[in-house]
Amino acid sequence: MNHRLEPLLNPQSISFIGASARADRIGGMPIDLLTRYGYDGDIYPVNPKYQEVFGLKCYADIESLPKAPDLAVLAIGAKDVTPMLERCHAKGVRAAIVYAAGFAEEGPAGRALQEHLEDFAKKSGMIVAGPNLMGLANLNTQAHTAFASVFNTAPMQEGPGNVSMLTQSGNVCAALYALVRKLGLPVSHFINTGNEACVEFSEYLNFLADDPQTEVVLGYIEQLRNGAGFIQACQTLQKKDKLLIALKAGTTDKGAVAVQSHTSALAGDKHVYRSVFEKLNVIEAQDFAQMALLAQLAQLRHRTAGRRVAVITMSGALGAILADRFIEAGLDLPDLPIDVQAVLRKGIPDYGMVGNPVDVTGNVVNDPGFVQEVLRALASTDALDAVVIYAPGYMLDRMADSIATVASEYPRFFAAIDTGRATCRDNLRQAGIAVFDDLGLAVSALAPFLLWQERRKAQTPIAAPATLPASGLALRKDGMNEAQALQYLSSFGVPCKEDLIATTLQEAQTHAAALAYPVVLKILSADIAHKTEVGGVALNIKDETQLAECYQAMMDSIREKAPNAHIDGVLVQKMEGKGVELIVGARHDPVFGPMLTVGLGGVLTEIYQDTSHSLLPVSEQDANELLKKLKAFPLLDGYRNAPKADVAAACKAIAALAQAMAAAPESVREIEINPLLVRQQGQGAVALDALILM
Amino acid sequence: MNHRLEPLLNPQSISFIGASARADRIGGMPIDLLTRYGYDGDIYPVNPKYQEVFGLKCYADIESLPKAPDLAVLAIGAKDVTPMLERCHAKGVRAAIVYAAGFAEEGPAGRALQEHLEDFAKKSGMIVAGPNLMGLANLNTQAHTAFASVFNTAPMQEGPGNVSMLTQSGNVCAALYALVRKLGLPVSHFINTGNEACVEFSEYLNFLADDPQTEVVLGYIEQLRNGAGFIQACQTLQKKDKLLIALKAGTTDKGAVAVQSHTSALAGDKHVYRSVFEKLNVIEAQDFAQMALLAQLAQLRHRTAGRRVAVITMSGALGAILADRFIEAGLDLPDLPIDVQAVLRKGIPDYGMVGNPVDVTGNVVNDPGFVQEVLRALASTDALDAVVIYAPGYMLDRMADSIATVASEYPRFFAAIDTGRATCRDNLRQAGIAVFDDLGLAVSALAPFLLWQERRKAQTPIAAPATLPASGLALRKDGMNEAQALQYLSSFGVPCKEDLIATTLQEAQTHAAALAYPVVLKILSADIAHKTEVGGVALNIKDETQLAECYQAMMDSIREKAPNAHIDGVLVQKMEGKGVELIVGARHDPVFGPMLTVGLGGVLTEIYQDTSHSLLPVSEQDANELLKKLKAFPLLDGYRNAPKADVAAACKAIAALAQAMAAAPESVREIEINPLLVRQQGQGAVALDALILM
Incomplete structure (x- = not known):
């Protein structure tokens, strides 16, 4: 690995400027962690007040160090930061971490300080993390630079880990770390990004995509400052079969105000973020416990899985509740095939259920042979993607060996939920079975994970922009009227009136x-x-x-x-006859660049917020997916015996608009067709009006 | 208390028919529990095979008992049940519990057995719980009749409790009991209802409403067989300031199939259940952990609370996340009043936030005087209903005394969330502060609880049906055409064309x-x-x-x-001019009786399922609430500079339709006005078409 951030995230030597001899001070805590957890590199504390801290020689200044460390950690006040960075740079230090607050988040004076810092970093090429940062940790090498008490309270792992945190908040990083360690998952990197004056989220994500240890990233995002970099890093993650689980803050007005106040971040449009996450197969999460459980589930992503779930219980009531919750969360519970039902019925009494959910009834657990037969039938049918078993503790215990046996024979995903006190949990986990002790948490983790698996199967890489059709028309720079806009769109193949x-x-x-x-x-x-x-x-x-x-x-x-x-x-x-009216628009999102939006025309679309969004490029097939996502899609699909609309023609027109946007210069802010009239099947679609805003 | 179910739920003496000497058998487990946990009443095991079980004299048959027990528990097969009940009745037994499965849930033969049982109960007046029942427990008296291993695994309480379970599933009852005990809450009654052949859900609920110990009921419902009884019991609960927290199964098609298979229950219309729950201020829950936490929160319902929440953190990120989650869950985070902000700003540095969410920043926790000043300002302003504090463990510990002090001075509701390892949790709980260790669970419990408090403040008892206006028109029994339907509605004051x-x-x-x-x-x-x-x-x-x-x-x-x-x-x-078209319908729900539904006309309402429902009676004010609940309400309220619609006139017409339905005989299945044209403000509303289905 030869990434630009290597000296920052995998340093071979570290200096602490403003080192303290006390483990409860920010200048001392990381040195304490480094020495206690066995960091293998060189540590150079710098503080003229001390001869020695934590058994290490302490230097009077950075200039006195015997050699230039990879990384310098600055535990000093905001005003002193840039001068000290200059001295570090002169010494040959390649990367630095700045703890100090009091920069862009703190008024005009702070903003000036930060600009000064940014200028220095740009000119010198030094990698500066922060400012306003809790510090980092590489748990594979025990390279600690964070003043986070969670490393003292959460149990420390042995050996390297595959879960990394990457957060725009130190507190969130610590909270996630605690939960991940509580589940026993080992961590690779602990990264929070602070004010991102010089290194921003995507560059860290790019590092983690390349990091040979990291397989799962838990991200906390307030604002992405480099949308293109984020997209590229996510594509690398996808290629390497790694997974980003992200919580995006600021999805409500009050939340957006809070993130702005926190790190002067602009929360952006939640619909746009959501559609980008979906396109890049990022799992969007809602809270920390869910994220930790998703990191745990990600360890089982080699198992085949998807949205079609069989629910197995010993209780009709639990089957009903799980069916309700899973379906509400977007999963499917298909009816079991007749031949599978027949296998089940051989041992399940009449009052049990062999459909889906399955109620095998309590008696069955005493017959391991039959339990295995049932599980094999469920593990091998093409009609399913995953099997979820809910059983009270002692019943799960009785079935545990059978579940483990069948899970070893088939690659299908299995999960067990027990709200009692099963003793078999660790055994099941070792056999590659997901185990939950809470029904609500199980649903909140399983549903997004299985939907992720579904998308992952279907996943096609984001196409490079196709060669654009030669447009006979140059865009006028001084604005266009409707006729000119329609003519421009028409040159890309949008059917116009x-x-x-x-x-x-x-x-x-x-x-x-x-x-x-x-x-x-x-x-x-x-x-x-x-x-x-x-x-x-x-x-x-x-x-x-x-x-x-x-x-x-x-x-x-x-x-x-x-x-x-x-x-x-x-x-x-x-004058046109009847048809279904769509609004199709493309505009430059400030974070991610050109985005496309489709919705049905009319006020109700606005009231119900029924629109779908996608990054460009948008193929005809993508357009079809976007239309199908609309709640109002039935109106295009022959609602109440109305003729079906010409969806194929609509998709062609939408893809053509996307092309027209991709080909347009940056000065084009927005292109909108309103309405795109979709006639009945076979009769095409036509743009009745268009608008191009410069 | 002198309730009909007293001998069943508070028995002074219990006999076990089919008693076993083994604690792992269903005929032995409850006797073991009774003797171990110190039940004070008489216990009469009956089994000709034993002289003695668990140190108690065992009788050869029910006839040999020295006196008639209040309650007989039948641990015998389905076919023997009714004959044995007859013998119990002859002996003078007042109530019985039937464990046996194999009744209505198991085909025609079982249904016949159940009918026989029902006939006997009706004729004899004996109170028969079940069949297909796990048994009951009165934890106040340790009267155990359930074969539930959870009483061996969950810690047993000392003294009486105020949380009761009432479930249409034994497994759910046990799962809830385990979670409630895990939180340390003491339980009053453990009730599951089985097939409800003779005693159904509402009658138990009615008992719990009267029970001097019970304050909170955790309900699990597949089907209500007595809607009127349920409504009445909930009204009694409300009067006594008790609270029902209910999980309704079968809200999806698959879930509905599962409950039907489970207890041949008809899941019914989830929208109707939901509207009834709301009207009766029942909290609808989604999973067990949430229900247990709600039971814990209910212990704090004497504190003043509502939907307007202040969120206090030491982290901008956490403030943003909590703001997002709370607002998405239906709560409000109002801006703090200027004078409160001024109090906060005195001690919170510039980079902290004094709006809402509040970021007091980490420094503040070291100044208890200022923390108290902040909390007092939040506890006393009229602009808020509740205060939620999120702090990492050690910071919460430092503030704990201040929070407890202020909570003792003001009746306002306080909650604390700590995902770390605070040691102050028990102290805070003793001071009447809700404490959570998980963010997602905190939101999932706090949001419905605070919304319940909001409705509770606003609550008006369901009005008795007003004296109906004398209708000059008798309803024709042989069906009505549109003119007759409009004329009938007109006689109740519905403005008709x-x-x-x-x-x-x-x-x-x-x-x-x-x-x-x-x-x-x-x-x-x-x-x-x-x-x-x-x-x-x-x-x-x-x-x-x-x-x-x-x-x-x-x-x-x-x-x-x-x-x-x-x-x-x-x-x-x-021909009418422009206006907004509503659909207003009333029909007899098979569970709850007459219900009213309103929605906007047109296909989109159906696609977006944008309708609201209410039990009758419906006043003009209720009608206004129903309209406001529609997502499409803005269309009535001057959308995009359109004139406002005459909502008052619409509400008059809706209330009049409700009157017309209330006055109609049972044979009227449905009355619908479609459309009710609402003209612009001051110009009224008018029914353009109406339908009365017999």
């Missing part, structure tokens, strides 16, 4: 006659984004007289309501 | 001219419920010619599509 531009009433009447009534009349101006609001749209015009009336009324209204708009004329279109 | 009935085209034309065009034409027939589907509605008819065409087309269509319908004529109404 035939429209004719008129600059006089007479011309409009000629066009209308050519198109045949009824027609639509729209004002044409790059200066008017919302035509309806200024009386710039007239629908369903039936004849020449009505056209004249509408034309006059429109001109009067525009003169009054948009007196300064430059008017290019009017647009005449044939 | 003026409509004129015609039996010929000429008559229709005369009516149309009188009303003035445009008009609506509708077929009039009690036999046609869905007029649109048979071509029985024509809207927006502009003139006499068009009316003639529509009339003819309608008659042709009806002749073809509903050839057997008896036609009363056609209805002519004036």
Whole structure:
């Protein structure tokens, strides 16, 4: 491994500037940890006040060290930081950690200090973590630089670990570490990122993606400052079959205010983050206990799994409750195939259930041969992805050997839930079976894990942007009117309404006659984004007289309501028949770049927030997935005996809009088709109106 | 207390028929528990095989007992049950518990056995619990009749308790008991109801409402067989300031199938259950751990609380996460009042937060005087209902005394969350502060508890049905057409469209001219419920010619599509202008009786399942609450600068429909107004169509 962050995250030697001899001081705690847990590298405490700390020689200043350490940890005040970094750099130190608060999070003076620090790092090429940082730990080498008391209270692992924490909060890092260690999982890296003045989240994530130890990353995110870097790091994680489990803070207004106050982070759009996480198969988590359990489940990701679960209980009630909770969480409980039911029925009495959930009844646990037969049938049928067994403690104990045996024979994922006091838990875990002692926690961890497995099976790498079709049209830099926007989109293959531009009433009447009534009349101006609001749209015009009336009324209204708009004329279109209206938009997200959004037209979509989002590129197949995710998708799919809409044509148009956005220069803020009218199957879709905002 | 179930739930003497000398057998385990835990009443084992069991004299048969016990427990096979009950009854036994399975849950033969048992109970007046029952326990008197190993594994309480379990599953009862005892809460009654052949859920609930010990009931419900009894018992609970926390199984299709298979229960409509729970201020729970924590929180219900929460942390990140989770769970985090912020700012540095969430920063914990000042400000402001503090273990320890002091001075609800290893937890609990060691569990318990407190403050008893307005109209028993339905509703004050009935085209034309065009034409027939589907509605008819065409087309269509319908004529109404359309329906729920449902008209309401429900009676104020619960309520409230709708008039009409349903005989299955057109404010609402199904 030869990553830029190597001296920071895997240092061979560490110096502490502002070292203390007391283990309860921030300048002393990490030195205490290093010496107690057997760090193998060199440690150089620096403090003119001491000759020796924790049995180590203490130096008067950085210049006195016998050699340049990989990493310097600065336990000194904010104002002294950059001068000291300069001295470290002169000595040959490659990386530094800055504990001090009092930078960007603390008003204008702090912001100036931070800018100064950033300038220095940029010029010198030094890797500076923080400021406002609790410090780091590489648990594989016991390289401790964090003043986190959790390393004294949580049991220390032996040997290397595969779970890493990467958090934008020291407290969250410590809380996660405690929970992960409570489950007995060994840790690779303990990373919190502080103010991210010089090294930000994605670069750490990139390191962990390359780290040979790390397999699972528990992330806490307030704001991503490098969306492209994040996407790339997640793609590397995916390639290496590693997994990021992330809690994103600021999903509510109050939460967003809190993260801004915390690390001056901008929480961003939760829908966008969610869609990016989904596309990159990141598991989004809600709380710490769930994250730790997901890290534990990730150890079993080599087992085949997915959303189709069989629930096995000794109690009809528990079967019902688990069915309710799993289905509400997005999993499926398919009916068991007839042949599997037949195997089960051989030993399950009439009052038991052989569908799904299965109630094997209490008697069955006394017949290990039959229990194994049942589990083998469930482990081998193609109709299932996973098996979850709920049994009171002593019953689980009686079945434990059978479960372990079958789990050793089949690669299928097995989980056991026991809210009692089973003694077999460790044995089951060693046999590769997930074990839970709480029903709610089991559901909250199993559901996202199994859905992750489902997506992982289906996963296709994010395509490199396809070669863009040559557009015959250059984008005008001074803004575009509707006709120009439609023309631009049309050049990428978006089907657009035939429209004719008129600059006089007479011309409009000629066009209308050519198109045949009824027609639509729209004002044409790059200066008017919302035509309806200024009386710039007239629908369903039936004849020449009505056209004249509408034309006059429109001109009067525009003169009054948009007196300064430059008017290019009017647009005449044939009035469309019935269909389903979509809104399709693409815009530059400040974090992740170009994103696409689809939703059904109309106010209710807004009220029910029924939209779906995706990073670009968006293929026709992706577009189809996006439409299917809408709660209102049934309206496209032949709702209440209505004809099915031409979804394939809609997907083509959506993919074409995505192409048009990808090809557009950065100055294009947003492209929107509203509405995209989707006619009935076989009759296509058509953009009735479009908007390009620069 | 002099409840009918007293001999069953508080027996002074118990006999065991089919007694065993072994503590691991169902006929022995409860006798072992009774003797070990010091039950004070008489115990009479009955089994001709033994002279003595557990040091007690064992009798050859029930007839040999020296006196009639209050309660007989039957540990014998299903077929022998009713004959034995007859002998018990002859002896003078007042109540019995039947363990045996093999009744209604097991096919036709079992159903016949159960009917026989029910007949006997009805005739004899004997109180029979079960069959298919794990047995009961009164932990106040240590009257054990359950074969539940959990009484051997969970620590036994000393003295009486105030938490009772009431479940339609023995396994769930045991699982809940274990969790409640793990939290150290003492239990009053352990009740599972089995097949409920003779005593059903509500009667037990009614007993617990009267029980002087019980304050909190943890319920598990698959099906309520007596909705009216349940409502009444919940009202008694409310009156006595007791609390029911209920998990309802079967909220998904698969869950519903499972409960049906389990106890042949019909899961019913989850929306209806949910609305009834809300009206009766029952807390609906999702899993067992949550229920146990809610039982613990209920011990603090004397503290003032509600939905407005202040979150106090030492970490911006934790503040953000808690804000997100609490708000997503339905709580509010109001901004703190300026004067409170000023108190906080005196000791909180600039980089801390004094809004809400509050980040007091780590330094503050070392100044107990200031911590108390902060907490007093939060405990006394009218802008809040509750205070939640999240602190890592050692920081919570440093603040513990201050929190306890302030909690003793103010009645406000305080909770503390520590995912570390605070040592102060027990002290805080003794001071009346809720303490959690997991963030997810804390939110899942606190949110429903605080929302329950909010509703409890606002709670008005369910009004007795008001004296109904004298309706001039008797309901026709042979079905009603639209005009008759509207007339019936009108007599209760539902504003209805003026409509004129015609039996010929000429008559229709005369009516149309009188009303003035445009008009609506509708077929009039009690036999046609869905007029649109048979071509029985024509809207927006502009003139006499068009009316003639529509009339003819309608008659042709009806002749073809509903050839057997008896036609009363056609209805002519004036065409209505714009407005918001509601669907308002009332129907007899098989469990709870008459229920009202409101939603916005149109397909999207169905797709988004955006409806709200209420038990009758429904006042205008209730109707207003129901409308406000709709996600689409903004459409009534001046959405996007549209005029506000006449919500007051809509509420009047909804309340009037509820009256009409309440006054209708049982034979009326459903009354629906679709649509109720709500015009803009001040212009009223009007029922455009109505349906009464017998």
